[in-house]
Amino acid sequence: MALYQKYRPQIFSEIEGQEHIKNVIQAALLKNMASHAYIFTGPRGTGKTTVARILAKALMCDKPAKTGDPCLKCRHCLEIVDGRAMDLIEMDAASHTGVDDIRELIEKSQFAPVSAKKKIYIIDEVHMLSRSAFNALLKTLEEPPAHLHFILATTEIDKVPETILSRCQRFDFHRVKASDIVKKLETVCKGEKLKCKKTVLEMIAERADGAVRNGEVLLEQLMSENALDEESAAQSLGIIGTAAVNKFMELLGGKKWKELAEYIAELHNFGQNLKTLTREVLKRLQNNLLEQLNEPEKLGYTAKLITIFLKASDQFKSSLVAELPLEMAIAEIALLDNSEIQSNNAQKYSHTKQAVNKSNDEICMAKPQPKATEFSGHIDDTFKKLWVEVLNSSSLAVSLRNSLKTAIPREFLDGNLTMVLHSEFHFDKVSKPDISIMIEKEIENVFKKKFTINWISEPQVSNSETEQISHSFTPLLPSKTPVENAHEIFG
Numbered sequence: 051m052a053l054y055q056k057y058r059p060q061i062f063s064e065i066e067g068q069e070h071i072k073n074v075i076q077a078a079l080l081k082n083m084a085s086h087a088y089i090f091t092g093p094r095g096t097g098k099t100t101v102a103r104i105l106a107k108a109l110m111c112d113k114p115a116k117t118g119d120p121c122l123k124c125r126h127c128l129e130i131v132d133g134r135a136m137d138l139i140e141m142d143a144a145s146h147t148g149v150d151d152i153r154e155l156i157e158k159s160q161f162a163p164v165s166a167k168k169k170i171y172i173i174d175e176v177h178m179l180s181r182s183a184f185n186a187l188l189k190t191l192e193e194p195p196a197h198l199h200f201i202l203a204t205t206e207i208d209k210v211p212e213t214i215l216s217r218c219q220r221f222d223f224h225r226v227k228a229s230d231i232v233k234k235l236e237t238v239c240k241g242e243k244l245k246c247k248k249t250v251l252e253m254i255a256e257r258a259d260g261a262v263r264n265g266e267v268l269l270e271q272l273m274s275e276n277a278l279d280e281e282s283a284a285q286s287l288g289i290i291g292t293a294a295v296n297k298f299m300e301l302l303g304g305k306k307w308k309e310l311a312e313y314i315a316e317l318h319n320f321g322q323n324l325k326t327l328t329r330e331v332l333k334r335l336q337n338n339l340l341e342q343l344n345e346p347e348k349l350g351y352t353a354k355l356i357t358i359f360l361k362a363s364d365q366f367k368s369s370l371v372a373e374l375p376l377e378m379a380i381a382e383i384a385l386l387d388n389s390e391i392q393s394n395n396a397q398k399y400s401h402t403k404q405a406v407n408k409s410n411d412e413i414c415m416a417k418p419q420p421k422a423t424e425f426s427g428h429i430d431d432t433f434k435k436l437w438v439e440v441l442n443s444s445s446l447a448v449s450l451r452n453s454l455k456t457a458i459p460r461e462f463l464d465g466n467l468t469m470v471l472h473s474e475f476h477f478d479k480v481s482k483p484d485i486s487i488m489i490e491k492e493i494e495n496v497f498k499k500k501f502t503i504n505w506i507s508e509p510q511v512s513n514s515e516t517e518q519i520s521h522s523f524t525p526l527l528p529s530k531t532p533v534e535n536a537h538e539i540f541g
């Protein structure tokens with residue numbers, strides 16, 4: 051038997067949540083003023099059928115308690131629990147929508163109960179009835195015999211005719227609070243002699259989306275997967291809620307780095323699985339990427355974010371500090387963002403002022419600006435500045451440095467720097483394996499980072515590329531006349 055069936059509440063007090071409904075119904079039962087027609091509406095799994103059955107039992111019970119609850123011991127209570135009560139008719143309108151079924155039902159409802167004092171009809175998914183079936187039901191609801199009670203339930207109240215609604219006492223079932231679902235799951239765990247941390251039950255409750263039954267089904271799923279520890283439960287449940295991902299994306303979009311870092315810490319402290327969060331964030335970015343396929347200016351940025359978060363998701367397993375991969379990702383994005391701003395200003399490049407962060411603690415969280423001489427992994431102004439240092443390095447031969455000066459950095463990706471040369475002569479010079487290694491070593495000295503260079507020879511170049519590079523580099527390069535350069539190159 052499924053957990054939700056095994057632990058289905060048998061009396062009102064066993065139901066978690068829905069106080070506004072239980073209280074009214076119990077009070078009416080005590081005053082012997084139960085309605086002849088009820089309609090229960092609300093999302094799936096919020097207890098409509100459960101309340102309907104308890105109500106039916108309470109109405110049929112020989113010795114109801116002072117709370118209005120059924121005794122669970124009398125003949126009628128036991129028959130209902132065993133599903134063999136003649137006077138309780140349960141119908142699922144989703145599978146009996148024909149008018150004949152309803153006519154048959156109405157004919158039978160006119161007869162006195164077989165053994166109990168009341169006759170109860172529970173019609174689930176009542177909105178599925180056909181128009182003529184509703185009409186047949188309506189006639190009975192207009193003048194119901196004293197022994198007869200109808201309990202209708204639906205997830206789609208809008209589809210139930212007004213004429214029916216007006217003859218019913220309506221109860222709206224709310225989504226059950228997570229804390230109430232946790233209480234119910236604790237009862238189940240106790241009954242199953244199951245040891246399960248409250249944090250895991252809270253994760254289940256969050257995923258249950260307000261439905262107790264969902265919670266019980268998820269718990270059963272985790273039991274069968276033997277995944278009741280926090281880590282595996284979070285993995286299995288994919289627990290990060292939509293609200294958390296929304297907030298993360300909002301802060302990310304708003305470039306609120308410091309708040310984002312704080313939020314990551316908060317989620318972690320709350321027992322949320324940050325790897326799962328990263329996965330959800332990646333899904334969102336993937337959607338953005340697909341939507342932006344025709345918007346190249348946005349696409350590039352999104353693609354970079356995806357690369358950064360993918361890298362973070364790979365690092366969770368080996369990271370000694372759980373939050374670190376995600377925090378590093380944020381730091382990297384903050385740096386990227388800063389370098390993008392800088393490269394937008396490349397045309398106005400001047401090296402008169404460069405923000406220098408005072409402490410490493412502040413790394414890009416408070417002020418997302420890299421140290422002036424710290425390479426961010428992108429071809430930005432910092433890169434260019436460091437590159438000029440390489441070009442001026444005394445450990446490289448002057449002629450080699452002059453060849454290097456004609457090289458244009460095009461792309462930096464995964465530790466690979468692509469440099470384009472427009473002259474075959476210079477290309478041949480720098481791309482020789484031993485020379486290339488020497489240059490890479492010098493780059494490592496200056497950049498404090500190792501990377502491989504892919505030299506590309508391209509006879510033609512677009513004007514914009516030449517222009518950009520000359521703008522960016524000219525002010526920093528030692529000025530020499532073409533003759534001096536020629537002398538160094540060839541001499």
Ligand SMILES: [Zn+2]
Nearest residue numbers: 111121124127
């Ligand atoms: Zn009873």
